[in-house]
Amino acid sequence: MRYAGVNVVEAIGGAIIFLLGAYLVIEGLHYSIGTVTRMGPGFFPVCVGAVLIFLGIAVAIEGRALNTAFPKFNARAFVGVVGGMIAWALLAEPYGLLPSTVALVALAGLAEVPYRPLPVILTTIVLSVGGWLLFIMGLHLPLSVIKW
Amino acid sequence: MDLFSNLALGFQTALTPTNLLFCFIGVTLGTLVGVLPGIGSLAAISMLLPVTFYLDPTTALIMLGGIFYGAQYGGSTASILLNLPGDSSSAVTCIDGYPMAKQGRAGVALFVCAIASFIGGSTAIICVMLLTPTLAKFALGFGSAEYFTVMLFGLVAASSLSSGSAIKGYAMVAIGLALGMVGTDVNSGQFRFTLGFFELSDGLDLVAIAMGLFGVSEILANLMHGDRAAIVRRDVTWRSLRPSKQDFRDSVAPTFRGSATGTLFGLLPGVGPTISSFLAYGLEQRVAKDPSRFGKGAIEGVAGPEAANNAAVQAAFIPTLSLGIPGNSVMAVMLGALIMHGITPGPNLVSQQPTLFWGLVASFWIGNVMLLILNIPMIGIWVRVLSIPYRVLYPSMLFFVCLGVYGVNNSIFQVYVLILFGILGYGMIALQLPIAPLLLGFILGPLMEEHLRRAMQIGRGDMSIMFGTWISTAFLIATILLIVFSIYTSLRARALRGRLVDADG
Numbered sequence: 001m002r003y004a005g006v007n008v009v010e011a012i013g014g015a016i017i018f019l020l021g022a023y024l025v026i027e028g029l030h031y032s033i034g035t036v037t038r039m040g041p042g043f044f045p046v047c048v049g050a051v052l053i054f055l056g057i058a059v060a061i062e063g064r065a066l067n068t069a070f071p072k073f074n075a076r077a078f079v080g081v082v083g084g085m086i087a088w089a090l091l092a093e094p095y096g097l098l099p100s101t102v103a104l105v106a107l108a109g110l111a112e113v114p115y116r117p118l119p120v121i122l123t124t125i126v127l128s129v130g131g132w133l134l135f136i137m138g139l140h141l142p143l144s145v146i147k148w
Numbered sequence: 149m150d151l152f153s154n155l156a157l158g159f160q161t162a163l164t165p166t167n168l169l170f171c172f173i174g175v176t177l178g179t180l181v182g183v184l185p186g187i188g189s190l191a192a193i194s195m196l197l198p199v200t201f202y203l204d205p206t207t208a209l210i211m212l213g214g215i216f217y218g219a220q221y222g223g224s225t226a227s228i229l230l231n232l233p234g235d236s237s238s239a240v241t242c243i244d245g246y247p248m249a250k251q252g253r254a255g256v257a258l259f260v261c262a263i264a265s266f267i268g269g270s271t272a273i274i275c276v277m278l279l280t281p282t283l284a285k286f287a288l289g290f291g292s293a294e295y296f297t298v299m300l301f302g303l304v305a306a307s308s309l310s311s312g313s314a315i316k317g318y319a320m321v322a323i324g325l326a327l328g329m330v331g332t333d334v335n336s337g338q339f340r341f342t343l344g345f346f347e348l349s350d351g352l353d354l355v356a357i358a359m360g361l362f363g364v365s366e367i368l369a370n371l372m373h374g375d376r377a378a379i380v381r382r383d384v385t386w387r388s389l390r391p392s393k394q395d396f397r398d399s400v401a402p403t404f405r406g407s408a409t410g411t412l413f414g415l416l417p418g419v420g421p422t423i424s425s426f427l428a429y430g431l432e433q434r435v436a437k438d439p440s441r442f443g444k445g446a447i448e449g450v451a452g453p454e455a456a457n458n459a460a461v462q463a464a465f466i467p468t469l470s471l472g473i474p475g476n477s478v479m480a481v482m483l484g485a486l487i488m489h490g491i492t493p494g495p496n497l498v499s500q501q502p503t504l505f506w507g508l509v510a511s512f513w514i515g516n517v518m519l520l521i522l523n524i525p526m527i528g529i530w531v532r533v534l535s536i537p538y539r540v541l542y543p544s545m546l547f548f549v550c551l552g553v554y555g556v557n558n559s560i561f562q563v564y565v566l567i568l569f570g571i572l573g574y575g576m577i578a579l580q581l582p583i584a585p586l587l588l589g590f591i592l593g594p595l596m597e598e599h600l601r602r603a604m605q606i607g608r609g610d611m612s613i614m615f616g617t618w619i620s621t622a623f624l625i626a627t628i629l630l631i632v633f634s635i636y637t638s639l640r641a642r643a644l645r646g647r648l649v650d651a652d653g
Contacts, residue, residue: 009578009579009580010579012579013316013579013580013581016579017319017323020323020326021322024326027340027341031333031338031340032336032338035609036604036609036611037604037605037608037609038605039335039600039601039604040336041333041335041336041338041340044325044329044597044600045326045329045340045341048322048325048326048329049326051318051322052319052322052323052326055315055318055319055322056319058315058319059313059315059316059319062313062315062638063313068580070578071369071372071373071577071578072372072373073372073578074371074372074373077368077371077372078368078372078574081364081367081368081371081542081546082368082567082570082571084543084546085364085546085550085563085566085567085570086567088546088547088550088563089550089560089563089564089567092550092554092560092563093560101547104543104546104547104550105543105547108542108543108546109539109543111371111542112371112539116539119537119539119540120543123540123543123544126544127543127544127547131547131551135551135555141551141554141555141558142558143554
């Protein structure tokens with residue numbers, strides 16, 4: 001993907017690395033730098049940040065002539081997987097393992113086209129029973145199976 | 149001799165029922181994830197990290213190690229039957245393994261793979277036994293300056309020798325170092341980069357980061373642009389496994405050449421099993437009388453690389469266990485597991501934890517024999533495993549990842565860290581930034597900062613302490629040469645590409 005003679009993918013990568021380095025330097029300067037003999041907590045972050053700033057520029061320059069493109073983005077799969085995991089995180093402690101697993105598997109199943117309810121239901125049952133036996137009975141995780 | 153009493157101690161440790169059981173679990177799981185395309189050994193090892201909290205460190209390492217070398221055995225199965233590598237280190241096996249399967253010789257290819265893997269692994273284990281204690285003894289006199297320069301060399305080598313742009317590799321190492329700073333500074337007690345989250349005062353959790361970067365991101369990438377292939381042959385019978393006399397004669401020499409290549413290159417940081425297997429394939433092509441047979445089902449092209457990737461996997465333990473310098477991300481995760489158990493990796497490991505080191509080495513022998521049994525008589529099971537649909541696999545993996553990360557500290561916060569790093573890892577794949585160096589930097593970062601501080605304190609702020617002994621001087625010069633060399637080659641490659649772009653108009 002190219003725009004105005006610049007490779008967009010590589011430029012974005014370089015910019016992110018550069019900004020991260022800048023953040024490291026700025027935040028590191030708030031901590032005490034100390035001296036070279038007695039380094040403060042800010043010394044190493046500032047050094048690494050400076051290296052990152054330099055490398056960010058280098059990545060953008062190095063990739064300038066390349067023709068790398070973004071892989072195709074499947075929003076449905078992304079939302080399904082990430083949404084499913086967030087749902088699990090939100091539900092696991094207040095409502096228990098069973099509801100959170102149902103939510104995770106049902107949402108993650110969205111990534112597959114066409115959506116097939118039967119494998120989703122079967123996977124949910126197997127995972128809930130397996131997770132209950134292994135993690136709650138076996139490893140004593142403090143999660144309940146189901147809670148209202 | 150010392151070696152035999154040490155080995156006896158090792159087998160005593162490895163042959164306890166618990167260790168045997170976890171060795172078996174490790175190699176079986178390793179074969180399973182190796183067989184299944186889309187789950188690498190790294191993802192599997194990071195997923196099992198939380199389980200190791202409940203185990204003795206020796207048992208934990210035996211299991212994690214088993215996954216790593218077990219995956220090399222399983223990886224070739226998918227390469228041969230699906231033309232899709234089960235693990236990246238078996239990619240090269242597709243070239244000649246798949247044509248063999250199409251000619252109806254899948255059984256022979258699978259059999260030769262298992263035997264070559266075993267010989268490759270055994271060769272390297274002998275080197276682990278002989279070299280690790282010697283190297284460790286040599287490194288015992290290391291001070292902070294030596295540690296810092298050796299680690300710096302390890303990081304630079306691992307990120308510049310792996311595939312892709314060296315500059316991107318360095319940038320990812322530096323980001324890893326930055327992530328390693330999150331938490332409380334050990335010397336001053338100052339909170340660094342905690343963004344106001346009290347949960348981050350102990351630093352970012354290795355399990356959440358590793359699972360996010362390697363597990364979740366891999367699932368995302370597979371779902372968005374993964375290949376699905378159909379299996380060529382299911383009819384792998386006992387009888388079809390037997391190689392002919394000709395097959396046997398053709399694969400002996402490549403197996404030994406591959407074992408040597410793999411052991412040698414497995415020792416170097418950053419090279420690892422994948423590159424070793426490609427090098428072994430190139431070597432076979434070069435020494436062959438008739439190179440045109442390659443790509444059309446030449447058995448040499450299967451035996452050599454398979455021996456090499458197994459040898460490389462075992463040899464990677466040498467720098468990890470003798471110096472505490474992991475050459476690749478799997479070794480870094482294993483070191484992380486050791487650190488979580490309160491064991492400091494380094495040259496003292498072999499002498500201070502003899503049961504751990506020799507027990508692990510003995511378990512390699514036991515594990516490789518188990519793998520031979522798992523992969524030859526029971527190959528039919530793995531062929532059937534290949535037909536498990538991904539739609540069942542990935543929700544299960546997500547579930548275990550979430551529960552596993554939660555289980556480390558019983559904290560939902562870590563699950564959010566996991567999700568964040570999963571997205572981050574996917575973003576890195578999309579931007580073609582290498583993930584493995586980041587993890588290396590993250591694990592080595594805190595150790596490096598500590599050694600740098602100590603060295604500077606000893607040297608009273610004088611940078612020349614880095615050149616204080618010939619060891620640190622040598623490593624520093626090697627590091628500088630590597631950086632210069634990698635920048636030179638990347639500039640030259642860019643000039644070549646520039647010309648290509650111009651030629652395209």
